[in-house]
Amino acid sequence: MGYSGFRILKEGLFGQKGWKPVWRDPQPKPEYDIVIIGGGGHGLSTAYYLAKNHGLTNIAVLERGYIGGGNVGRNTTIVRANYFLPGNSEFYSHSLKLWEGLEQDLNYNVMHSQRGLINLFHSDGQRDAFARRGNAMINQGDDAVLLDREGVRKHLPYLDFDNTRFPIYGGLYHPRGGTARHDAVAWGYARGADSRGVDLIQNCEVTGIDIQGGKVTGVQTTRGPIRARKVAMVAAGRSGQVAAMAGMRLPVESHVLQAFVTEGLKPCIDHVVSFGMGHFYISQSDKGGLVFGGDLDFYSSYAARGNLPMKEHVMEAAMTLMPMIGKARVLRSWGGIMDMSPDGSPIIDKTDTEGLFVNCGWNYGGFKAVPASGYCLAHLIATGSPHDVAARFRLDRFRTGRGLMDEEGTGSQHNLH
Amino acid sequence: MRLTCPLCGERDRREFYYGGDAMALERPAPDAGDVAWNDYVHLRDNPAGATRDLWYHDGGCGTWLVVERDTLTHAIAKVTPASEVAR
Ligand SMILES: Cc1cc2nc3c(=O)[nH]c(=O)nc-3n(C[C@H](O)[C@H](O)[C@H](O)COP(=O)(O)OP(=O)(O)OC[C@H]3O[C@@H](n4cnc5c(N)ncnc54)[C@H](O)[C@@H]3O)c2cc1C
Ligand SMILES: [Zn+2]
Numbered sequence: 001m002g003y004s005g006f007r008i009l010k011e012g013l014f015g016q017k018g019w020k021p022v023w024r025d026p027q028p029k030p031e032y033d034i035v036i037i038g039g040g041g042h043g044l045s046t047a048y049y050l051a052k053n054h055g056l057t058n059i060a061v062l063e064r065g066y067i068g069g070g071n072v073g074r075n076t077t078i079v080r081a082n083y084f085l086p087g088n089s090e091f092y093s094h095s096l097k098l099w100e101g102l103e104q105d106l107n108y109n110v111m112h113s114q115r116g117l118i119n120l121f122h123s124d125g126q127r128d129a130f131a132r133r134g135n136a137m138i139n140q141g142d143d144a145v146l147l148d149r150e151g152v153r154k155h156l157p158y159l160d161f162d163n164t165r166f167p168i169y170g171g172l173y174h175p176r177g178g179t180a181r182h183d184a185v186a187w188g189y190a191r192g193a194d195s196r197g198v199d200l201i202q203n204c205e206v207t208g209i210d211i212q213g214g215k216v217t218g219v220q221t222t223r224g225p226i227r228a229r230k231v232a233m234v235a236a237g238r239s240g241q242v243a244a245m246a247g248m249r250l251p252v253e254s255h256v257l258q259a260f261v262t263e264g265l266k267p268c269i270d271h272v273v274s275f276g277m278g279h280f281y282i283s284q285s286d287k288g289g290l291v292f293g294g295d296l297d298f299y300s301s302y303a304a305r306g307n308l309p310m311k312e313h314v315m316e317a318a319m320t321l322m323p324m325i326g327k328a329r330v331l332r333s334w335g336g337i338m339d340m341s342p343d344g345s346p347i348i349d350k351t352d353t354e355g356l357f358v359n360c361g362w363n364y365g366g367f368k369a370v371p372a373s374g375y376c377l378a379h380l381i382a383t384g385s386p387h388d389v390a391a392r393f394r395l396d397r398f399r400t401g402r403g404l405m406d407e408e409g410t411g412s413q414h415n416l417h
Numbered sequence: 418m419r420l421t422c423p424l425c426g427e428r429d430r431r432e433f434y435y436g437g438d439a440m441a442l443e444r445p446a447p448d449a450g451d452v453a454w455n456d457y458v459h460l461r462d463n464p465a466g467a468t469r470d471l472w473y474h475d476g477g478c479g480t481w482l483v484v485e486r487d488t489l490t491h492a493i494a495k496v497t498p499a500s501e502v503a504r
Pocket of ligand 2: 422423424425426474477478479480
């Protein structure tokens with residue numbers, strides 16, 4: 001179905017009755033070549049690139065709820081490539097390049113807005129660390145500009161620069177960073193996969209994974225058994241439960257991360273701003289709401305809603321950084337379940353079971369990874385070997401201690417990221 | 418969320434520091450090998466439902482506690498001093 005200004009006008013005149021669903025609602029077939037467990041951003045993009053890049057279309061994506069109901073529709077939509085360590089650098093760089101061509105590729109408006117991201121720093125030591133990170137980004141071929149205090153003031157005049165605890169020394173500016181409309185990303189990939197023949201099956205919870213002689217043979221679901229030659233587990237916050245069906249324990253703990261949005265306001269925050277010392281970040285949605293968040297609640301949870309102490313902490317950080325925000329009214333808050341890995345970096349790998357793949361450990365940064373994660377998992381499933389830019393996302397790195405990617409430098413241990 | 422410390426009574430979550438899964442109390446022998454140590458340090462059951470984890474009463478009596486709670490509802494079932502649980 002085509003979208004155009006003319007079409008919107010026409011549908012408006014006829015009561016919006018002409019729009020049709022953009023993907024099918026198929027019955028599950030008894031057998032597929034490939035079954036993907038989880039219809040979030042990563043599962044959908046995996047199906048899309050399997051079809052588009054590798055010509056594989058006998059695929060089902062099984063989703064226990066509805067498309068877009070997981071974290072892909074709950075995040076704060078930041079898209080960036082400002083990583084530091086080999087492994088993450090090339091992967092997120094590749095992802096940002098895919099983002100930059102995504103709307104053309106999907107022929108779908110995902111409202112990708114490269115409005116620029118500024119990470120603030122508040123001491124000489126932090127400036128040095130950010131200069132080093134900026135150099136790593138430039139080495140990777142991405143963009144980074146080290147701003148001094150006056151440089152930040154030009155972009156963000158509304159900040160409190162003279163806060164006595166965290167005076168602003170400057171910021172690392174990533175002009176190609178920004179945001180995208182999260183639901184549209186899920187819908188765009190869903191439409192793209194469906195139109196290439198992939199079956200998207202909603203309200204279909206996987207309840208078991210069938211393994212015979214060390215080889216995966218299919219899955220059990222609430223809509224009956226489905227045979228498959230290859231199965232990919234792409235369940236984000238629920239990765240632990242899904243992997244348990246295959247007798248696996250993962251290096252993952254699930255934690256709740258909260259987010260907040262205010263009433264719609266006129267444009268006032270033009271960038272994505274992050275205030276790491278206060279555990280706070282913010283951007284303004286195209287609808288006008290200020291979208292912001294902070295850190296994890298910091299204890300394992302599947303509740304998808306958070307506690308008051310973290311809400312209080314986030315509000316305090318907001319007031320510290322930009323006192324003007326005190327005039328805005330918070331409309332709502334919500335939480336999502338994060339698959340936290342010990343080193344804070346993800347996993348895209350085979351498992352010990354032949355034909356069974358795992359994609360997890362996205363922590364709080366998996367939205368920007370949606371294009372490259374699907375691209376690389378599709379490559380792994382189709383060719384049997386990892387894609388170059390995801391070659392370090394190994395499942396066994398924790399056991400061997402080789403190739404850990406601890407961006408924050410806090411130690412490769414649970415509950416530290 | 419509130420935890421009832423056996424020594425101090427019912428207190429706000431802000432007073433406690435979270436110490437992760439209570440399997441931390443079952444430390445393998447130093448020479449147990451990398452599989453056992455990987456299990457201990459990295460791999461988790463990560464249950465959606467009943468769990469046992471460690472909390473430190475930072476803003477109170479300074480006792481490590483084993484808390485039995487539900488990760489889906491945040492309901493607390495039982496709080497025991499870790500010294501009574503660990504052998
Ligand atoms: C508040 C918040 C803010 C965030 N902000 C950002 C940000 O600014 N930038 C960024 O890059 N990332 C951000 N993230 C992280 C990002 O949203 C996630 O890392 C990412 O969406 C996870 O991948 P996904 O989209 O595939 O997950 P999901 O959308 O959660 O997909 C997983 C799917 O698997 C399904 N599933 C689970 N179990 C089963 C089963 N047994 N059978 C069938 N289906 C199953 C679930 O229903 C779900 O739909 C944020 C997350 C949260 C919660
Ligand atoms: Zn106490």
